[in-house]
Amino acid sequence: MPPDRPAPPPGRLALRAGLCSERGARAHNEDYAAAWLGEPGRKGAIAALADGVGGARGGRVAAELAVRGLIDGVLGQSEALGPRRTAGRAIEALNRWIHAKGQTDPALAGMACTLTAVVLRGRRVHVLHVGDSRLYRFRDGRLARLTTDHAQRGANLLTRAIGAVESVRVDYAEEAALPHDRLLLCSDGVHGGLSDAAIAAELARRGAPEDTARRLVEAALATAVGDNATALVLDLLDLPVPDRADLEAAIEARPILPPPKRGAMLDGYALEEMLADSRYSRVFRGRDTLSAEGRAVVLKFPKPGAAAEASFRQAHLRESWIAARIRSPFLGEMLEPPPERQSCLYAVLPDYGGETLERRILRGPPPSLTAGIGIATGLCKAVAALHRAGVIHRDIKPDNVILPPGGGLRLIDPGIARLPRLEDSAPADIPGTPSHMAPELLAGTSQGDERSDLYALGVTLYRLFCGGYPYGEVEAFSRPRFGAPASLLTRRPDLPAWLDEVLARAVAADPAERFGDAVELLFALERGMAGGAPARPRPRSLHDRDPLLFWRMVSAALAMLLLLSWARLHGG
Known part of the structure; x- marks a missing residue:
């Protein structure tokens, strides 16, 4: 991804589905499959596949009723009940109805079906299964079967089916979902003709879901398995963020x-x-x-x-x-x-490789203006991305910046970050690295905000260019005095004056004098590199440049005035 291109927003369920179903050598297709991929205001998705048994008409009716009834039944109940209860209730009702219909309607006598379904809710896959259809998951190049066949080994005889008896036992499992998972629901006409290795190889091609489903069905029919063949492929492109x-x-x-x-x-x-x-x-x-x-x-x-x-x-x-x-x-x-x-x-x-910015600073020599500004702009963008989401890092320092060998950078270790709506530690317990902590953090008057992060960012950039600290190194538990920062130009006279001014503002002791946000700091750096900044820094008063000398001179002037007043009173 190019450095300046914004990343896509995370946090939405995004799916693609593909379905193929063929009757093969049979006169009728008794398989049925469908998927509901969600809609605004409703969470999750549902996919189901059924393989009818009990005769051409009865089997197809049972399969279609099971799939449609399950999807409608889950969507018709409150999400608060959870997928296991909503799907379980729907399957129980469907099983009773299909069983009763098969007992009373001669045209549908003995109708039944398998049923394999997945309900996607949040970042979890809920699996419900009866019969010998299958659910596979393909992840990181590996195929895993998530269901167990309910059939006698070596014989085409189901031990469990929807509608076969008045009460049915449903297998339930819950699995974690990850982005880029591929799910395959298939009838025995597919897995009966293809090995797991052949299925994995086709899923690994990462073709469009509809193309993958079609190729699986065609490959299964080519083995002369003699059954209907149905495949439903789901690609999980993205998932909701975990709460x-x-x-x-x-x-x-x-x-x-x-x-x-x-x-x-x-x-x-x-x-x-x-x-x-x-x-x-x-x-x-x-x-x-x-x-x-x-x-x-x-x-x-x-x-x-x-x-x-x-x-x-x-x-x-x-x-x-x-x-x-x-x-x-x-x-x-x-x-x-x-x-x-x-x-x-x-x-x-x-493992990004490379080295930390701290190691780069200690290794020396200090970077050129162009190289340093490249690092500075990347850091500004990292901090801006956090702040847009309401996250305060609170430990920005060179040790937490990785410089990969291929270029770019990564700001890491937000383990003490302040998050929106997450309870925080008391002000006295605010963590951080003292030399990079803003005065208000050291004083315990703030728990950290955007401007304290900007202060730490400014100290990091100051160190990047000259290796030192604008106010000297701060020891733990000390209470340093913050006057005016040491000029960057005293250590790096080869750098432009506008950079000294920008960094002095970034590390100002008063939060109100700092930049408003990381984007404003970024613009100041880019404007300076483009030649839009003043050639000389804004003049600073003696008080700002050397407050100790300022007050010594004021004290000396006051002492002189007192002596003159005393001389006048006693000399007259």
Whole structure:
């Protein structure tokens, strides 16, 4: 994605469906399938497939009634009941009606059908299944069957079917959904003629859903299976963002175990190099052995202990919330493994390679104006993306900026970010790095807002260009005095005066004197590079430039006036 192109907005259920059904060698097609892909104001989607038994007419009637009745039955009930209850009620009613009709109508005698359905709600797939039709999921190059056949092995005889008996037992399962999952519902005319490997190979081609469904049906019929063949393919293009309750439930459900050691294999992740081992967490560089390309990742494990566990869970919640809602090429991502894959709580992040901005500053030499402004504009865009979503990072510093080897940058580690509508810590407990914290944060009068983030951004850019701090390095628990920032030009006389003025405003001690937002700071940098900024900075008073000297001179002047007054009184 080009750096300046806005990322698509996340958070909407987006699906594509494709269906193909052929009678094959049979005189009639007793299969029936349909999908409801949602509408404004209603959540989720439904897809179902049924394979009729009991004669041409009765089988087709049962299949169509089951699919249509299930979709209408789920949509006709309150969403508050949940998919399992709404679909279960609908299937119970349909089973009784189809069974009774098959007992009383000679033309439909013995009619019954299989039924396999998926209800998509939020980021979950709810599976309901009776019979020997199947549901497959294709994810990350791997095919998984999500249903079990209700049929006697080696014989074409169902052990469960809709309408076969007065009461039916329905298999129910709930699975996590991920963007780019492919779901396949198919009758036995498809899976009976094709191996799992053949099905996986066709799904892996990633053709349009309707083309994939057609090719699967054609391939199955070519094997002379002698049955109707139906395939319904669903592509999950995007999913709703998880809400806070979903995130908290998922995080609390995972235990915190002692962190592994280098060389371990956990949940398919090979831990190859330890990057950090602090009091509260351990960080590894590793490789995802279950991904097709063996993706390089970074894994962060909490260490057991009340304080560490609470801190890590809160940080994990914040990072997950941000990753689900904000997409920007200038922000770090958080990978989302399937919940069933993770045996314990840890964070999985992409390994961007490269180095941190802190390491780049320490390595030297300082960047040229053009290179530095390139980094500065990327950081401004990262902060602007957070602020548009109401997120205050609160720990912007060079250590939290990754410079990948291919260019660009990533602002990472929003684990102490302030999120909208999420309770926050008390002002006395505001975290951060002292030298990058705005005066109002150090004084405890603010919990962090856009302008305190801009201050930290300004300090980061100041360090980028000269390696120092505008007010000197601030020690923890100290109460520094903020006068005027040291001029950038004293350390880098080769830089233009307009940049000194821009950074001085960004790190102003008074929040009201800073830029209004990150976009305004970005425009000031771009205007300066375009030659629109004044060649010389706005003159500053002696009070702003050196307040200590100013007050010494004022004190000396007052002392002189007092001496003159005393001399006049006693000399007359």
